[in-house]
Every structure is written in C-alpha cells, then in structure tokens.
Amino acid sequence: MPDLPQRLAAASADVSRLRDGLVDAAVLDGSLDVAYRIVDSPLGSLLLARTPVGLVRVAFALEGFDTVLSELAAAVSPRILEAPGQLEAEARGVDQYFSGEMQTIDLPLDLRLIDGFRRAVIEHLPSIAYGRTASYADIAAAIGRPKAVRAVGSACGHNPVPIVVPCHRVVRSDGSIGQYLGGTEAKRVLLALEAT
Template sequence: MKTPAPRAPMVCTDVDTPLGRLLLAATGTGLAGAWFHEGQRDTPAPDAVARWTRDATHPLLQRTAQVLERYFAGDTAGFDLPLDLSAGTGFQQAVWQALCLIEPGRTVSYGEVARAIGRPSAVRAVGAAVGANPVSVIVPCHRVMGANGSLTGYSGGLHRKVALLALESGEPRLI
C-alpha cells in the first residue's frame, strides 16, 4: 500500500540512521514524511517522489536529521519539530496527533489510543491509521502494542520496533 502524498509541494532528502536510510520529506508547513528505504510497508509512490525537490540543505530537513542523530545517540526526550500531517484523513490525523502525546519509554494499546481520541469502538480503524503513519520514528507509532502488551506490526519492520523501544527504555543497544 502506498501512503498518500501530502498535497503541498515537497522537499526531500535522505539520511542514514542506525536502523537504515530514511527518506525525509517536508512541506512549507512541516515535516510530512520519514520512510525507511528498505523494509517499509507503506511508502510514497516512486513517481510522486520523483517530482519532489531534493534539497539536503533545507532547514527543516537538516534540523530533523540533527534531531534524529541525537535521538539515536540516546537523547530520547522527544521531538520538537513542526509536522504536516495533512495527507491523512481527519481520523488519521487525530490518531497521529495522539501518538505524538505518548512519552518516550511508554507504550499504549490500540484501544487506549481509540479512547484517547474519543472513538473507543474504533480499535481496528486506529490500527489502520497507526499503520499508515507517514512520519516513522518521529510520530511514534512504535509505542503502540497489542491489548495484551504483545508486539504487533510496525510498517518499518518488527526488528526496528524492538530496537526503538529498547533505545527509549534505556536497554542495552540493539541498534
């Protein structure tokens, strides 16, 4: 499944992380995407990416790269970056905003997210919205677990979810 591209003009660049190369994309409003090049289920269509402007000097993309570098070095205090989540539906945007409120080192269930957005019976729809998150790592969908605390799908791959959760909990380095 391809993630919908934001409606505004896009600027993008690639950055290397310990978990693989990320494609970062921004609009004039904020960071609109962060997708792993390898092993990511939902990515923008290649023809859309081909139309984006590549600019490694874009201020927000540079700032995002610096924030990610600090994050992977162990500074998991959170991300203070402007986001453009306009590619999603209103429901998806509500879910993604709720994900941003989950503190590093903490996990919640899909049901808890559904209750947080005032839609307690929409657990499956929340799961679909979490899976369609266009801003991997920064919009922390990796912090959502199954109702029984089990690891569930992560569009960037379960190995990355495990590594991100370990990093945030201060466990020995898995990345």
C-alpha cells in the same frame, strides 16, 4: 593531463555544484514544494521529506524510496528535489533521537497526507511519553472511539511521519508489539532504545 579518477572526481564536484545551484534557485523563486534527504540510522536508511509547512514524510527503505517520492509527487506536488541542506534540522533531530540526546523530535509537521479518524489518532500519539507504551484499545478510548481498535492499528500503519510521531509506542493489549510500517524488528529496536 589528469588521470581518470581525478576527472571523475571533478565531474562529480561539478554535478554537486549544479544540483546545489538548482536547489538554491528553486528555494529563492518558491518553486521547491518538497525537499528530501536520505539519512542513515540504526534502522537503515530513512527518507525525510519536508514542505514549507514542515516534515511531511519519513520513510523506511523497505517502502521503496522511489515509490514514496512518486506518492509525494501525486499527493503534494511534482516539484520535488533532493535538497539535503533544506533538512538540516530534521536530520539533526533524528540523529539526536537515536543517540539518546533527545526524547522528542520537536519539528513543524505537515500532516496533509492524513485526515479524519487517522489524523485524530496521529495527533494523539505524541501524548504517549518516551519509554512508555499504550495499547491500540487505549488510543481508541482516548480519542472517543473505544470500538475502533482495528482502525487505530490501520491509522498507525499509515502514519506518514513514523519515529517523529511515535506510533511505535502503540502495542497490543496483551503486550505484544504488533505490526509496524518499518517492520517488527524496527519497532523492537525503537522500544528497546527508549527503554534504556
């Protein structure tokens, strides 16, 4: 008779097989609307979520992954499953960015979580080159709303796909780094990574 650790390992393997079978069936019948995966990074754990359209959310642990998943269920669809195999390209892109192999994480995006002015800001951010920064005022002027500096800051704070869409490259006019969804230390780490 197997001992307890062997039985627990076998039960864990059974659960993994069942989960993988559920994911495969959901993908085949089109009932998986949001797949997610948690990856490790120099900034701690990150939640990556994608729809059939593309990456819809990158979340930092301090946001609370359960909260983020609940928000996705309300805003996108309650048909959400942890499906690491469905996010291989996204996980690889994040790894390559942090290892310095890639300066741009070029992935299909699903920006349905933002619209209007905020979307205009988010769509402009990829034009800030790797290793460079722009001020909130620069972004406001670039999108034709020079007086909307605070609104640019708010848009960056609501970026659903930080790191991939580089809101961390937006700083205050005096050169100080400003706020960041993942915390100011995370922003410092990202800017330092890109400065090397």
